[in-house]
Amino acid sequence: MSVFLFLIDYLQRVNQFEVIIVGGGLAGLTAALDLARRGKQVLLIEKNKYPNHKVCGEYVSNEVRPYLQKLGLELNTMSLPQIDTLQLSTSKGSAIEVELPLGGFGISRYKFDNELYQLGLNNGVEFLHETAVDIMFDNDEFQVRTLENNSFKSKVVLGAHGKRSNLDLTLKRRFTQEKSPWLAVKCHYLNTEQPANLVSLHNFEGGYGGLSQIEEGKVNFCYLVKYENFKSEGDITSFNEQVVSENPFFQNFLSNSTAIFEKPQTIAQISFHRKEPVENHILMCGDTAGLIHPLCGNGMAMAIQSAKIAADQVVNFLENPNFSRTDMEGSYKSLWNENFRRRLWMGRQLQGLMMHTKWFNLGMNTLANSKTLVRSLIRTTHGTPILN
Numbered sequence: 001m002s003v004f005l006f007l008i009d010y011l012q013r014v015n016q017f018e019v020i021i022v023g024g025g026l027a028g029l030t031a032a033l034d035l036a037r038r039g040k041q042v043l044l045i046e047k048n049k050y051p052n053h054k055v056c057g058e059y060v061s062n063e064v065r066p067y068l069q070k071l072g073l074e075l076n077t078m079s080l081p082q083i084d085t086l087q088l089s090t091s092k093g094s095a096i097e098v099e100l101p102l103g104g105f106g107i108s109r110y111k112f113d114n115e116l117y118q119l120g121l122n123n124g125v126e127f128l129h130e131t132a133v134d135i136m137f138d139n140d141e142f143q144v145r146t147l148e149n150n151s152f153k154s155k156v157v158l159g160a161h162g163k164r165s166n167l168d169l170t171l172k173r174r175f176t177q178e179k180s181p182w183l184a185v186k187c188h189y190l191n192t193e194q195p196a197n198l199v200s201l202h203n204f205e206g207g208y209g210g211l212s213q214i215e216e217g218k219v220n221f222c223y224l225v226k227y228e229n230f231k232s233e234g235d236i237t238s239f240n241e242q243v244v245s246e247n248p249f250f251q252n253f254l255s256n257s258t259a260i261f262e263k264p265q266t267i268a269q270i271s272f273h274r275k276e277p278v279e280n281h282i283l284m285c286g287d288t289a290g291l292i293h294p295l296c297g298n299g300m301a302m303a304i305q306s307a308k309i310a311a312d313q314v315v316n317f318l319e320n321p322n323f324s325r326t327d328m329e330g331s332y333k334s335l336w337n338e339n340f341r342r343r344l345w346m347g348r349q350l351q352g353l354m355m356h357t358k359w360f361n362l363g364m365n366t367l368a369n370s371k372t373l374v375r376s377l378i379r380t381t382h383g384t385p386i387l388n
């Protein structure tokens with residue numbers, strides 16, 4: 001073999017993986033870590049460097065605690081706030097508190113994603129900080145191209161590129177045609193009044209927001225609002241003063257807190273539309289397969305659980321000659337539907353309600369006045385702990 005052919009052959013082999021994961025948020029990082037710990041060659045393509053902040057309420061349901069610990073994440077030594085109570089209030093400030101059956105913990109995405117990234121590195125996941133622009137499937141093999149003009153091949157691709165990405169347009173996914181009127185804002189604050197065991201959800205005109213502690217006693221304040229309501233004020237400062245602060249809980253919080261970020265983070269066009277868990281032979285995980293309304297409170301746990309389900313199917317496909325690609329895709333799809341379809345359906349019903357300000361306020365009022373309803377909503381939108 002000539003030196004040239006040897007070089008080509010070498011380059012083709014180093015760009016070849018068993019699994020490529022596109023997107024290194026919670027779904028991508030967990031799937032990569034799980035697969036690498038089971039001896040699979042994994043390339044994770046993530047456009048941003050770690051650590052970085054993400055718009056999120058940062059309350060994690062305990063459903064995924066045992067699984068995360070099994071993957072090596074030492075949650076017990078991180079001194080994180082343990083949350084066991086949910087508080088809900090109407091825009092006028094009438095409030096109820098209910099116990100959360102499973103509870104959860106508070107951790108910033110800055111820390112959470114970075115801890116999983118470090119574990120991934122230690123377990124042999126290969127990371128590439130580039131933007132994937134295309135995923136092609138041909139001849140029983142994937143080819144993933146990046147903006148930086150690199151190309152990689154694999155037997156399996158997991159799509160974990162989040163709520164909305166350039167890739168969804170390339171892949172012509174249906175939800176990209178639909179309008180998404182939601183905008184989200186997040187900031188961390190210094191505040192001594194937010195109890196460590198409480199996650200609070202408070203309503204205001206056209207939206208709702210949450211308060212909960214994360215590491216080092218800092219408090220996450222994150223809210224979701226319909227763009228048409230937000231644009232009447234034009235900027236975050238006056239929206240917080242004029243609209244958000246109409247709720248006495250937020251008014252009290254904002255006047256007794258100091259923002260840690262120079263300016264809040266925002267994201268627009270958040271889509272809660274229906275998506276498919278398998279498209280173009282790609283197994284979609286986390287928000288790439290469907291985002292639940294944050295009011296239901298456990299998108300992160302769902303992202304992590306979907307990653308685990310995908311990893312299980314991928315290992316079976318790679319190790320068992322009798323488990324075909326069709327079996328892998330079919331089994332992922334049916335397990336995904338079994339675990340998440342009902343929760344997402346409930347989220348979409350709530351969303352339908354929230355698209356109309358009058359019904360939204362009425363809905364929040366009803367919830368904030370009925371512990372039974374809130375408990376039933378929690379039951380419908382949460383799963384049980386993942387134990388193996």
Ligand SMILES: Cc1cc2nc3c(=O)[nH]c(=O)nc-3n(C[C@H](O)[C@H](O)[C@H](O)COP(=O)(O)OP(=O)(O)OC[C@H]3O[C@@H](n4cnc5c(N)ncnc54)[C@H](O)[C@@H]3O)c2cc1C
Pocket residue numbers: 022023024025026027028045046047048054055056057058059060061130131132133160161162163165166167184185222223224270285286287288291292294297298299300301303
């Ligand atoms: C306002 C709001 C509040 C929320 N609050 C909570 C909460 O309190 N608790 C909870 O459990 N859930 C909450 N959620 C939901 C939660 O944030 C998501 O479900 C979770 O982040 C999903 O993780 P993921 O890995 O699927 O996506 P992400 O964490 O978004 O990760 C996707 C990754 O893909 C990368 N990427 C995208 N495109 C490309 C590309 N082309 N090439 C390479 N990389 C790419 C991105 O950079 C990103 O890192 C909230 C959501 C919103 C909108």
